[in-house]
Amino acid sequence: MTTQQIADRLVALCRIPDYETAQRELFAEDAVSIEPYASEDFPKETKGLNAILEKGKKFESMLETIHSTRISDPLVAGNVFCCTLNLDATMKGKGRMDMNEICLYHVKDGKIVSESFHV
Template sequence: MTVDQVATHLADYCRKEQFTQALKELYAENAVSIEPVEFPGFDKETKRLAAMMEKDRKFSAMVESRHGTTVSDPLIAGNSFCFVLTMDMKMKGRDREKLTELCVYVVEDGKIISEQFFM
């Protein structure tokens, strides 16, 4: 897949809140994920797809309810792309909130090898 195709597919998966499916289809085995801060129970940097799948599972288990996700159109430059992701959700034990982050991705050989989030 081209960078444009990967970006379009990922944005579509995120809009449908199909994050696990996106990981399975679009990410390389050696991918890395970098969070803006370290959250309790999560590392700031997660290496390898299997660990990223586990992080996705743990995060989903913390979500009490989802009330919609929006994703901007991707911006593409070379082998990188980004978009703004906003999730309206209620985490267990917290008030409902909107989380907005800039998501930046690097693609190599048709797969995402790096993701980094900025809030």
């Protein structure tokens, strides 16, 4: 798959939303996920597809209600693409939050090798 095809597929799956399928299908086994900052809930960096999948499950377990999700069309340059993500959700014990970030992905050999989130 080209970077554009990977980007389009990732955005399509995330809009459903089906993040786990996107990760299983499009991420390399040794992919890295980088958060904007470390927190008590998540480390700054998560290495490996299995750890990234577990991080996703942990995040989903923290959600009480998703009010809306918006993901932009991807912007592709070479082997890199980005999109914006807006998640309006009520988090268990933390109340309603409006999360906005730029998601940046690097592709190598037809797989996403890194993702990073910027706020």
